[in-house]
Every structure is written in C-alpha cells, then in structure tokens.
Amino acid sequence: MSQYDILIIGSGPGGYVAAIRAAQLGLKVGVVERAHVGGICPNWGCIPAKALLRSAEIFHYIEHAADYGIKAEKPGVDIPAIVKRSRGIAQQMSQGVGFLLKKNKVDLIWGEATIAAPGKVKVKAIDGAPKGWLPAGDFEAKHIIVATGARPRVLPGLEPDKKLVWTYFESMVPEALPKRLLVVGSGAIGIEFASFYRALGSEVTVVEVMSQVMPVEDHEIADLAKKRFEKAGMKILLEAKVASLKKGANEVTATVELKDGSKQEIVADRVISAVGVVGNVENLGLEGLGVKIERGTIVTDGLGRTNVPGIYAIGDVAGPPMLAHKAEHEGTLCVEAIAGLHPHPMDKLQIPGCTYCHPQVASVGLTEKKAKEAGYELKIGRFPFIGNGKAVALGEPEGLVKTIFDAKTGRLLGAHLVGAEVTEMIQGFVVAMQLETTEEELMHTVFPHPTVSETMHESVLAAYGRAIHI
Amino acid sequence: MPIKILMPALSPTMETGNLTKWNVKVGDAVKSGMVLAEIETDKATMEVEAVDEGVVAKLVVAEGTADVPVNAVIAVLAEEGEDVAAAAAAADGAAPATSKAEAPEVEEKAQPAEAPKAEAPKQEAPKAESSRSGEGDRVFASPLARRVAKEKGLDLKSVKGSGPKGRIILRDVEGAEATPKAAAPAPLASAPAAAPAPKPAGASDEVTLKLFDPESYELIPHDGMRKTIARRLTESKQTVPHFYVTVDVEIDALLALRKDINDAAPTIDGKPTYKVSVNDMVIKAYALALKAVPDAHVSWTDGGMLKHRHADVGVAVSIPGGLITPIVRKADEKSLSTISNEVKDLAKRAKDRKLKPEEYQGGTTSVSNLGMFGVKDFAAVINPPHATILAVGAGEQRAVVKNGQLAVATVMSVTLSTDHRAVDGALGAELLKAFKGFIEKPMSMLV
Numbered sequence: 001m002s003q004y005d006i007l008i009i010g011s012g013p014g015g016y017v018a019a020i021r022a023a024q025l026g027l028k029v030g031v032v033e034r035a036h037v038g039g040i041c042p043n044w045g046c047i048p049a050k051a052l053l054r055s056a057e058i059f060h061y062i063e064h065a066a067d068y069g070i071k072a073e074k075p076g077v078d079i080p081a082i083v084k085r086s087r088g089i090a091q092q093m094s095q096g097v098g099f100l101l102k103k104n105k106v107d108l109i110w111g112e113a114t115i116a117a118p119g120k121v122k123v124k125a126i127d128g129a130p131k132g133w134l135p136a137g138d139f140e141a142k143h144i145i146v147a148t149g150a151r152p153r154v155l156p157g158l159e160p161d162k163k164l165v166w167t168y169f170e171s172m173v174p175e176a177l178p179k180r181l182l183v184v185g186s187g188a189i190g191i192e193f194a195s196f197y198r199a200l201g202s203e204v205t206v207v208e209v210m211s212q213v214m215p216v217e218d219h220e221i222a223d224l225a226k227k228r229f230e231k232a233g234m235k236i237l238l239e240a241k242v243a244s245l246k247k248g249a250n251e252v253t254a255t256v257e258l259k260d261g262s263k264q265e266i267v268a269d270r271v272i273s274a275v276g277v278v279g280n281v282e283n284l285g286l287e288g289l290g291v292k293i294e295r296g297t298i299v300t301d302g303l304g305r306t307n308v309p310g311i312y313a314i315g316d317v318a319g320p321p322m323l324a325h326k327a328e329h330e331g332t333l334c335v336e337a338i339a340g341l342h343p344h345p346m347d348k349l350q351i352p353g354c355t356y357c358h359p360q361v362a363s364v365g366l367t368e369k370k371a372k373e374a375g376y377e378l379k380i381g382r383f384p385f386i387g388n389g390k391a392v393a394l395g396e397p398e399g400l401v402k403t404i405f406d407a408k409t410g411r412l413l414g415a416h417l418v419g420a421e422v423t424e425m426i427q428g429f430v431v432a433m434q435l436e437t438t439e440e441e442l443m444h445t446v447f448p449h450p451t452v453s454e455t456m457h458e459s460v461l462a463a464y465g466r467a468i469h470i
Numbered sequence: 471m472p473i474k475i476l477m478p479a480l481s482p483t484m485e486t487g488n489l490t491k492w493n494v495k496v497g498d499a500v501k502s503g504m505v506l507a508e509i510e511t512d513k514a515t516m517e518v519e520a521v522d523e524g525v526v527a528k529l530v531v532a533e534g535t536a537d538v539p540v541n542a543v544i545a546v547l548a549e550e551g552e553d554v555a556a557a558a559a560a561a562d563g564a565a566p567a568t569s570k571a572e573a574p575e576v577e578e579k580a581q582p583a584e585a586p587k588a589e590a591p592k593q594e595a596p597k598a599e600s601s602r603s604g605e606g607d608r609v610f611a612s613p614l615a616r617r618v619a620k621e622k623g624l625d626l627k628s629v630k631g632s633g634p635k636g637r638i639i640l641r642d643v644e645g646a647e648a649t650p651k652a653a654a655p656a657p658l659a660s661a662p663a664a665a666p667a668p669k670p671a672g673a674s675d676e677v678t679l680k681l682f683d684p685e686s687y688e689l690i691p692h693d694g695m696r697k698t699i700a701r702r703l704t705e706s707k708q709t710v711p712h713f714y715v716t717v718d719v720e721i722d723a724l725l726a727l728r729k730d731i732n733d734a735a736p737t738i739d740g741k742p743t744y745k746v747s748v749n750d751m752v753i754k755a756y757a758l759a760l761k762a763v764p765d766a767h768v769s770w771t772d773g774g775m776l777k778h779r780h781a782d783v784g785v786a787v788s789i790p791g792g793l794i795t796p797i798v799r800k801a802d803e804k805s806l807s808t809i810s811n812e813v814k815d816l817a818k819r820a821k822d823r824k825l826k827p828e829e830y831q832g833g834t835t836s837v838s839n840l841g842m843f844g845v846k847d848f849a850a851v852i853n854p855p856h857a858t859i860l861a862v863g864a865g866e867q868r869a870v871v872k873n874g875q876l877a878v879a880t881v882m883s884v885t886l887s888t889d890h891r892a893v894d895g896a897l898g899a900e901l902l903k904a905f906k907g908f909i910e911k912p913m914s915m916l917v
Binding site: 342344408410437440 | 618
C-alpha cells in the first residue's frame with residue numbers, strides 16, 4: 001500500500017497541474033485516471049476543438065482569397081483529414097501530459113477511484129492502462145483532491161444517442177459534414193461547433209433559451225457577435241427551446257417553441273446538444289463521507305477545501321466557471337495551501353473567458369449589466385476595430401473592445417472584446433486587473449503599433465473621453 | 471584605540487533597555503566573559519558579558535538609566551597599554567554621558583521629540599502620497615489601493631499589505647479607517663519605540679496630574695515591564711474583538727486523580743520528585759483540548775489563519791511589579807509531572823526576572839489562574855498573537871443538581887476569551903466542551 005502526501009483523482013488540467021505543483025513543492029503525489037490522460041481539455045475539449053476551428057479558419061481565408069488579391073482554385077473540405085489532424089494533435093497533447101507527470105515523478109494509477117474514508121482511496125482495475133502506469137489497488141494519502149471534471153448535461157427529450165443527437169464527443173469526430181445541423185445551446189461549446197460547421201458549409205440553426213447568444217457575455221458584445229453569425233448564414237433563435245424531437249432514420253424533426261408561444265419545426269440531419277456540463281460527483285464515495293454537494297458540484301472554499309477535512313475538490317467538479325484555466329489555478333492554490341504556503345483564494349471575477357467562434361469573443365470581469373446591478377457608477381469605453389489600422393489591414397474591421405470602469409475609483413471592472421485575435425489580447429486586461437491598475441496606468445502604457453491591441457488602449461481612453469482614432 | 475562597549479540587543483524586538491547595575495567600575499581590569507552590567511529589558515533582566523579585554527576607562531551611562539537605545543555607547547575600555555584617561559577623553563566627544571538624575575526626563579522626552587522629526591519630511595512630500603517618504607522605505611501598493619487610500623485620507627504606512635510580498639492591495643484599504651494626517655508616528659514607526667505607553671484619548675498626563683494635589687501622591691516611573699503590559703494589553707483590547715464563553719467543570723475526579731498521582735511520586739532524599747497542581751492539570755487538559763479542536767488553535771493574521779501544530783501554553787505568572795507568561799512548549803505531548811516541574815522552574819525564574827526571551831515570547835495560547843485568591847470567575851485579556859486565553863477560577867464546593875437531586879460537587883468556573891476574528895463563539899464553546907471532557911474524565915489525559 002502506497003502512502004502519498006496528496007492523491008489526485010483525475011488527470012485533467014486541474015489534476016495534472018496540481019500534481020506537478022505538488023511535486024515541485026517536494027510532496028509525494030499520485031494521480032488516478034480512468035479514461036483520458038490529461039482529461040477532456042486536450043483529448044475532447046479545448047485543444048482538438050481549436051484544431052478543427054483552425055481548419056475552418058483556413059478554409060474561410062481561402063474562400064475569401066480573392067479579397068486579398070490571391071487567386072485560388074475552388075477549395076474543398078476533406079472531413080476525415082480535418083478530423084485526423086485534430087485527433088493527432090489531441091494525442092500529442094495527451095502524451096505530453098503523461099510525459100510531464102512522469103518527469104515530475106508523479107505516480108500514475110490507472111483505474112476507477114472511490115474514497116473509502118478520509119485518507120483512503122480504493123482504485124478498481126479497468127482496461128486500457130497506458131504503459132508504465134501503476135495497477136489498481138488500495139492507496140493511502142494525507143490529502144485527497146477530487147478533480148474528476150464534468151460531462152455533458154443531458155436534457156430530457158434531448159438525450160444524446162451518438163448517432164443523431166451528438167455531444168461534443170461525436171461533434172469532434174464527424175464522418176461526414178451534416179447538411180443541416182441543429183445546435184441546442186449557444187454557450188462556448190455550442191457556438192464554437194456552430195461556427196465550425198457553418199464555416200465548412202452546413203446549414204446551421206442555433207436554439208438558445210436565453211435572450212442573447214453566449215449568455216454569460218456582455219449583451220452588447222453578444223449582439224454584435226450574433227449579427228456576424230447571422231451574416232455568415234447562421235440561423236439563431238433566441239428565447240426558444242426544443243419542445244420535442246422526432247427521430248427518423250437519418251434525420252430528426254425538432255419542434256421549437258418560440259418566445260411568442262408559436263411553434264416551428266426544424267428538420268436537421270444532426271443535433272448537437274450543448275446545454276452545459278455537470279460535475280462528475282457520482283461513485284466517488286462522497287455522499288457516504290458527507291461531502292457537501294450543491295447543484296451537482298462539490299462545495300469548496302476558495303482554496304479547494306470541502307467540508308470534510310483532508311478532502312479537496314478543484315476544477316469543473318468544484319463548480320463554475322467550468323474552464324481549464326480556472327481548474328489549473330485552483331489546483332495550484334489548493335496544493336500550495338496544503339503545503340502551508342498561504343496563497344490567496346481565487347477571485348473568480350478575474351478569470352477570463354475565451355470563445356473561439358468566428359468572430360472570437362473574450363472577456364474578464366463584470367458585464368455592464370452586472371456592474372450596474374452591483375451598484376457601481378460606470379465609465380464605459382468602446383472602440384471599434386474599424387478605427388484600428390492593423391485590423392483593417394488584416395481584413396478584420398468588425399470588432400469591438402468595451403471597457404468598464406468604476407467611475408469613483410478608476411478600477412477596471414470588466415473588459416469585453418469581440419473580433420479577430422481578441423482571445424490572445426484579453427490577458428492584457430487580466431494582468432491589469434490582477435495588478436489593480438486604474439485607468440491612469442492603462443493610459444500611460446505604450447501599446448505597440450501597428451497591432452490590434454491598440455484597440456484596448458483606445459477603449460480605455462474612450463471611457464474617459466480621450467480616444468484618438470474615433 | 472579605546473574599545474566602546476555598546477548597549478546590546480538582548481532580544482530581536484528590543485529597542486531600548488534599562489541599565490540597572492554596573493558590576494565593574496573605572497580602573498577595573500576586564501577579561502573576556504566577565505559580567506559587566508545588568509540590563510533590564512521589557513520583561514527580563516540579563517547580563518552583559520565582556521567580549522574584549524582591557525581596563526574600564528569610563529562608564530558612559532550611569533547605573534539606573536532607563537531607555538538606553540540599543541547600540542548606544544555605555545562604557546569605554548582602554549586597551550592594554552593604553553592610557554585610561556586619554557581613552558576616556560577620546561570617548562567623551564563621541565557620546566555625552568547621561569546621568570542618573572536626568573534619566574526620567576530623557577525617558578519622557580527622547581522618543582516623542584524624535585518622532586515628529588522623522589515625520590516632518592513626509593508631510594511635506596508632494597501630494598502626501600507616501601510612496602516616496604524620503605526615508606527610503608518605499609510603500610508597495612497597487613495603483614488602485616493608492617487611489618482609494620488617498621480618497622479616504624488613509625496613510626498607506628498604517629496599512630498592512632496582504633498582497634504578494636506585503637503589497638497593499640484594494641482589499642487592504644477598503645476596510646481600513648482614515649488616519650488623521652497629523653497623527654503621531656504611524657504604528658510601523660512607533661511600535662518598536664513603544665516607550666510612551668499608549669494614552670487613552672483625552673487624558674494626557676498633565677490633565678491627570680492636575681486633578682491631584684502635588685503633595686498627595688508619589689509618581690513612580692514605569693519600568694519596562696509596566697510599559698510593555700500597558701502597550702500590549704491596550705493593543706489587544708483595541709484591536710482584538712474579544713468574545714467570552716464560560717463553563718462550569720466538576721473537578722472531584724480530577725482532585726482524586728491528582729492525589730493518586732502525587733501519592734505515587736517517587737522520592738529522592740525523602741522529597742517527592744514532583745507535586746502536580748490543579749493548574750498543571752488544567753494546562754494539560756487545555757493543551758489536549760486544543761489538539762482535539764484544531765480550528766480553535768489558531769492565530770489571526772490578515773494574510774491568513776495560522777493553524778498551530780503544537781500547543782505551546784503560556785502560563786500567566788504574577789511577579790512583583792507585573793506579570794509575565796512563560797511558555798510550556800508542546801504541553802500536549804508532555805506528562806503531568808514534566809509540566810509541573812517545568813512550570814515551577816519557569817515561575818521561579820520569572821520572579822527573579824531571569825527568563826530568556828525565548829522562554830516567554832511566542833506561545834499559541836495562555837492560561838491565567840486566579841483560583842488561589844478565591845476568585846470565582848473572571849475574563850482575561852488575550853495576549854496577541856494568541857487567539858485564546860483561559861481564565862481559571864477557584865475550585866469550590868457548590869450545590870449542584872444531579873438526576874433531580876441536590877448534591878455537593880467541587881466546581882470550577884473557567885472563562886475562555888477568544889479573538890472573534892479567528893475563533894467564533896461556537897468554536898470557542900466546542901473547545902471548552904473538549905476541555906470539560908478532559909477535566910471531568912481526567913484519566914483520558916493519561917492515555
């Protein structure tokens with residue numbers, strides 16, 4: 001029986017980062033995994049999805065090559081080749097995680113874990129152990145971190161069947177392009193797949209129950225993005241829900257209930273159910289130990305501690321926002337707290353979010369609506385990409401940077417971006433928030449020319465009536 | 471070259487000391503290791519040993535001088551073959567002698583006089599943003615924290631930073647109250663000096679003295695210990711939100727066990743090797759209770775909760791002129807006889823003011839017992855950074871109701887004071903419950 005300082009259940013972005021950080025701190029660490037080394041993110045989430053979207057982006061450029069003075073033969077889409085590329089990248093990333101864990105001398109245990117008691121983990125053997133992993137058995141650990149992630153939420157009547165109704169798993173590996181696609185849910189996962197399939201030529205309809213696409217985003221940004229989606233040929237139904245689904249041999253007929261109570265039938269070859277994810281809290285022995293679970297996720301303090309001493313939870317299973325980078329940071333904080341380093345609990349308002357639809361959306365902090373609800377008096381800056389030389393030169397003149405400041409203190413409360421490359425720019429505002437700059441330091445910062453990032457500077461200037469290029 | 475003997479720093483926090491006694495006089499030959507003088511610090515009296523050899527040329531600081539700053543020249547030695555008078559003369563220019571008669575004046579005025587001087591440049595600093603204080607001690611604060619502090623009229627020097635490496639961030643200034651600009655030295659500057667005991671607002675010494683006929687009283691200058699008690703306990707009551715929980719514990723079983731234990735003590739030369747007191751058992755029970763309720767075994771810091779691993783229990787010992795709390799380290803792991811003998815030794819040396827700083831500094835909690843004075847119940851003031859202190863009253867026979875019947879039991883009331891920032895009421899109650907369990911089933915302390 002092996003004795004660990006920390007045993008982590010799940011090797012996703014939360015689990016493997018926590019394991020490596022713990023190893024750096026000199027702790028003896030083990031990680032249990034049952035399916036995908038590296039978790040969903042590199043295998044079935046963030047990374048392979050970005051690979052697919054890159055293919056879609058290249059196709060989009062080639063289709064519009066003439067706009068840039070380039071003659072291109074009529075381009076075509078090779079779905080198996082696109083999927084093959086995506087899977088290759090997923091495999092490479094997953095192996096990379098395995099390599100990093102071994103390099104840091106983390107014990108890797110293959111199997112299905114349950115917590116028998118605080119300090120005791122039983123791992124049941126299952127098939128498919130990668131080479132060099134320890135077999136199942138009983139393990140002891142002073143601290144147990146649950147990092148089991150999340151899985152697609154299932155709506156009654158919209159149960160995925162792997163054939164006609166897909167989750168992100170099937171959506172990631174299509175055998176052929178569905179001619180007509182219905183996407184239920186316009187969160188990050190739904191809208192990214194909608195963008196991907198639309199770019200490659202599918203007729204895409206998106207059904208969203210809320211009053212805007214990407215409901216967590218600022219309404220102004222979401223409205224702009226929606227216009228772009230629609231311009232690209234996407235059909236979007238807001239405040240609508242799928243009332244029933246009739247499956248045929250190779251197509252489905254969905255009855256969609258609209259805002260005004262009327263009903264609309266949509267015939268589609270495939271349906272993607274992207275109505276959110278739920279935490280993997282079951283079969284871990286948590287109920288028996290009295291670990292507090294609310295709304296399908298484990299309740300923790302800001303440092304991953306559950307109500308049961310010695311048991312911790314991080315990442316998706318510990319609640320929203322269910323994002324890989326949130327899991328990674330939580331993992332680090334949790335382990336550092338265990339090691340006695342006194343880290344500060346995470347400020348969830350400073351977790352950025354990125355969506356890789358076309359156009360991209362990125363944000364951090366409060367939306368305008370939430371900031372108003374919180375009682376702040378606001379100064380809001382907006383700067384459109386049309387005023388930015390680099391964006392126009394790129395052929396990407398449609399975009400917006402919106403910054404929200406507390407009028408009283410100059411505190412940056414939120415930043416919301418839509419347009420080309422914004423997912424690579426948002427971290428500038430994240431750093432600013434973390435360091436607690438005011439508008440003054442942001443104004444004094446020199447942004448390089450010519451870059452799209454100048455729109456960030458201009459947005460801050462605009463909030464105080466000082467924008468130059470508009 | 472004459473050798474200067476400097477006021478030593480006898481503990482890490484010592485800023486000044488009182489030179490209570492010279493063991494040498496001018497003309498004495500000094501050898502390395504010889505005791506030159508006795509210094510009274512805030513809590514202990516310690517000896518100054520000679521490092522160099524030579525002949526005492528001059529005693530710069532007179533016996534009985536209070537508040538001699540660390541590193542001040544207190545005496546001058548002439549090296550072998552050096553002329554004693556010349557060495558003394560050479561030293562004169564460097565350090566003016568302080569006579570005994572002047573001492574009280576120096577004590578009263580020296581610190582306050584210096585402080586405003588140090589403050590002056592800061593007040594003139596542009597915008598009083600205190601980022602550049604002119605003293606080289608830069609305050610690290612986020613731009614947002616600076617702006618909010620400025621708007622609130624808050625001096626950043628009075629704010630403790632909770633960000634990386636003590637950087638002051640928004641949350642540190644959000645809750646803080648404005649500091650008047652004209653305030654005396656900010657805590658950072660005044661804490662080490664600490665000489666004038668903090669005065670309650672409005673009642674200056676002058677005002678107090680005017681109330682009495684000058685013939686009607688004798689003014690006794692405070693010694694280091696009195697000032698430390700005044701400063702630490704004022705600080706505690708002003709900054710620590712106290713919360714009190716009281717419980718009655720029956721000690722008949724404990725008294726019986728104590729008798730058994732003491733009757734069984736082996737003797738050496740007819741004297742028992744230990745004699746365990748009720749208080750020793752209280753210390754042990756309290757230490758075990760803290761281990762059983764680890765969430766109550768903490769210290770508050772703005773950055774996070776210190777959870778202590780070892781129960782280091784301070785024991786308040788009343789000594790002439792004040793009190794001191796020597797510490798029984800790892801009391802949870804020690805046997806009753808060990809605790810008993812340790813407390814006796816610490817208490818004796820405390821009365822002689824011979825404790826070493828490490829024997830009374832630190833600790834994770836304290837016990838204060840006034841039972842021997844027949845006190846039934848009292849509440850003690852927490853000694854920061856402790857989050858708790860246990861006040862123990864007298865064990866006395868009281869009428870109690872058991873199973874509906876009136877009965878006689880020996881009962882002792884104990885009151886736990888907690889720092890509510892760190893130990894909430896229910897948690898304090900839980901700690902007392904654990905304590906009561908050990909006291910009323912005292913055998914459980916032995917296993």
